[in-house]
Amino acid sequence: MKFYNSNEAGEVVGPYSHCVAAGNTYYISGQVPLHPANGQLVGSTIQEQTVQTLCNLRGVLQAAGLSISNIAKTTVFLTSMDDFDGFNEVYSEFMGTHRPARLCLGAGEIIHGCLLELDAIAYKKGREQE
Numbered sequence: 279m280k281f282y283n284s285n286e287a288g289e290v291v292g293p294y295s296h297c298v299a300a301g302n303t304y305y306i307s308g309q310v311p312l313h314p315a316n317g318q319l320v321g322s323t324i325q326e327q328t329v330q331t332l333c334n335l336r337g338v339l340q341a342a343g344l345s346i347s348n349i350a351k352t353t354v355f356l357t358s359m360d361d362f363d364g365f366n367e368v369y370s371e372f373m374g375t376h377r378p379a380r381l382c383l384g385a386g387e388i389i390h391g392c393l394l395e396l397d398a399i400a401y402k403k404g405r406e407q408e
């Protein structure tokens with residue numbers, strides 16, 4: 279396995295790595311809307327927080343040599359399903375024409391009062407098994 283961490287996604291907030299590759303499959307830890315530079319929550323609306331979360335996701339993807347097109351599946355946790363449309367608005371723009379599989383569900387509480395958390399599984403062809 280190979281372990282990746284990104285300065286563009288901020289410090290991890292617990293005992294885990296930003297991303298772990300097992301062969302050609304990459305497991306990206308839950309991303310939240312905390313700013314990479316200072317760890318502070320960015321934004322108060324679901325749109326603002328989704329932008330920061332996806333920027334952090336992009337930072338992790340880049341650290342592992344991946345891009346959006348490598349994402350096979352995401353899991354999204356929202357503290358309120360009333361934010362579903364607002365989240366989708368930003369997520370859809372971020373993904374462009376790429377449409378990974380997805381699970382989206384409501385969560386009781388997310389660290390630091392974040393409105394969402396999102397993790398991802400990505401795939402990259404041609405890596406040696408490690």
Ligand SMILES: CC(=[NH2+])C(=O)[O-]
Binds near residue numbers: 291308309310389
């Ligand atoms: C924020 C997060 N990914 C965790 O596991 O605590």
